[in-house]
Amino acid sequence: MNKIKLQRDIPELASVDVCVIGGGPAGTAAAVAVRRCGRSVILMERTAQLGGMATTGSVAIWMSVGTVTGFYKEICQDLELSDFLGRDWTTIPMFVPLFNPFRLRHYLNRKLEDAGATVHFHMEFVAAMKEGGTLTHVVVMTREGLRAVRARQFIDCTGNASVAIDAGVPTRSGRDEDGATQPMTLMFMMQDTGRTITPFLPKGCPGYDRVEDLPQGRRLYWEDKATGTLLVNMTRVRGNGAKIEDASRCERESLAQVFGVVHFLQRNGFPTYVLAHVAAQTGIRETNQIVGRFTLSQEDLAVARRFPDVATQNNYEIDIHNPTGKGGCDERKVGLYDIPLRCLVPMSGTDNLLVAGRCLSASHVAMSSVRVMPVCFGMGQAAGVAAALAVEHGVGHVGDIDISVFHGRLRKQGVEFYGL
Numbered sequence: 001m002n003k004i005k006l007q008r009d010i011p012e013l014a015s016v017d018v019c020v021i022g023g024g025p026a027g028t029a030a031a032v033a034v035r036r037c038g039r040s041v042i043l044m045e046r047t048a049q050l051g052g053m054a055t056t057g058s059v060a061i062w063m064s065v066g067t068v069t070g071f072y073k074e075i076c077q078d079l080e081l082s083d084f085l086g087r088d089w090t091t092i093p094m095f096v097p098l099f100n101p102f103r104l105r106h107y108l109n110r111k112l113e114d115a116g117a118t119v120h121f122h123m124e125f126v127a128a129m130k131e132g133g134t135l136t137h138v139v140v141m142t143r144e145g146l147r148a149v150r151a152r153q154f155i156d157c158t159g160n161a162s163v164a165i166d167a168g169v170p171t172r173s174g175r176d177e178d179g180a181t182q183p184m185t186l187m188f189m190m191q192d193t194g195r196t197i198t199p200f201l202p203k204g205c206p207g208y209d210r211v212e213d214l215p216q217g218r219r220l221y222w223e224d225k226a227t228g229t230l231l232v233n234m235t236r237v238r239g240n241g242a243k244i245e246d247a248s249r250c251e252r253e254s255l256a257q258v259f260g261v262v263h264f265l266q267r268n269g270f271p272t273y274v275l276a277h278v279a280a281q282t283g284i285r286e287t288n289q290i291v292g293r294f295t296l297s298q299e300d301l302a303v304a305r306r307f308p309d310v311a312t313q314n315n316y317e318i319d320i321h322n323p324t325g326k327g328g329c330d331e332r333k334v335g336l337y338d339i340p341l342r343c344l345v346p347m348s349g350t351d352n353l354l355v356a357g358r359c360l361s362a363s364h365v366a367m368s369s370v371r372v373m374p375v376c377f378g379m380g381q382a383a384g385v386a387a388a389l390a391v392e393h394g395v396g397h398v399g400d401i402d403i404s405v406f407h408g409r410l411r412k413q414g415v416e417f418y419g420l
Helices: 025-036 069-076 101-115 162-166 246-269 298-302 362-368 372-393 403-412
Strands: 013-020 039-043 119-122 124-131 136-140 145-156 169-175 186-190 221-224 229-232 273-278 287-291 310-314 317-320 329-332 338-340 353-355
Touching: 013 025, 013 136, 013 372, 025 039, 025 069, 025 101, 039 145, 069 101, 069 372, 101 119, 124 145, 124 162, 145 162, 162 298, 162 317, 162 353, 186 246, 221 273, 229 246, 246 273, 287 298, 298 362, 317 362, 317 372, 372 403
Parallel strands: 013 039, 013 145, 039 119, 145 353
Antiparallel strands: 124 136, 136 145, 169 287, 186 229, 186 273, 221 229, 310 338, 317 329
């Protein structure tokens, strides 16, 4: 690959205590947590909305994680969520709420504004700037060109470990044997019109006649009878969403699959439903994991391991969508286990960077359980508190904060730890 050298003078947009890159569940929770610790924060999001896969990806359902606590609990309370089985939000562990992604988008805007966080949209991460082992700035592309943000602590919530990789943090990707990652899915919604629809399959879209022919080899959707809405998770495209070619191909293939699945559902159980909404981008389950101070393993999940530096807890099942892209999932129940703060702290590369979200330090199997959005809220809140404490106490390495103080601050923000 040919290379060119770019040398530019870049204006400094802001200087803050903590800079959060990525406004998905992890990033929004992190920014709020920083502000509640009394520190300044800027949150930069590459799209036009906060919420990540919950909004941009239209994954409008949250999986059961065994605990409903902290920032995630606030959202459930404020939006008065009840799940599709009619359970109350306080029921543990099976709380699986459907929600309106458009209402959530507005809610998160207000939540960040009320917290006093600075939020900027349409900012794409470009580069990490370091002096020795310390990050000083991140460079982002904005509507006004390149800008730099200075901070004392940084939190990478990009999902792909983009900041960490550019800062020199070692990463791994996918299965140990071949690096294959879980396939991607484009979510969509259908609406009941109350009248029979004539099914139509656009040219170039795959047709499906049997369940086993479907991309996932199964029917997977959630029906809200009160609104006549069907949330559908039935597309599947093989590839790594952090790769240029894979990501581009996936957007085309998954959209074609959407029309094929709609055509199938209209002929098999939903004759009055039409396609009402397609997510703005395909959902990505797995790309890059940092090499952290600790790597969460399948064994840790199997024995429901506890850790003294617990950051959040989870019991969502091991849920590995077949990396080959073929139908089927590897699903195994687990007990309530801890995710330690060390999984969010890079082993090397930089001393003032944390990650939160699905790019944490975890094995391919363990990550399949950790990756769901309620857990990302928990990781983000923990990372925000940790970064704020590092600033407050002048800690040289963010991973060396006082854990007892860390837990105390999380509890002050409404986080409960079971068994601690």
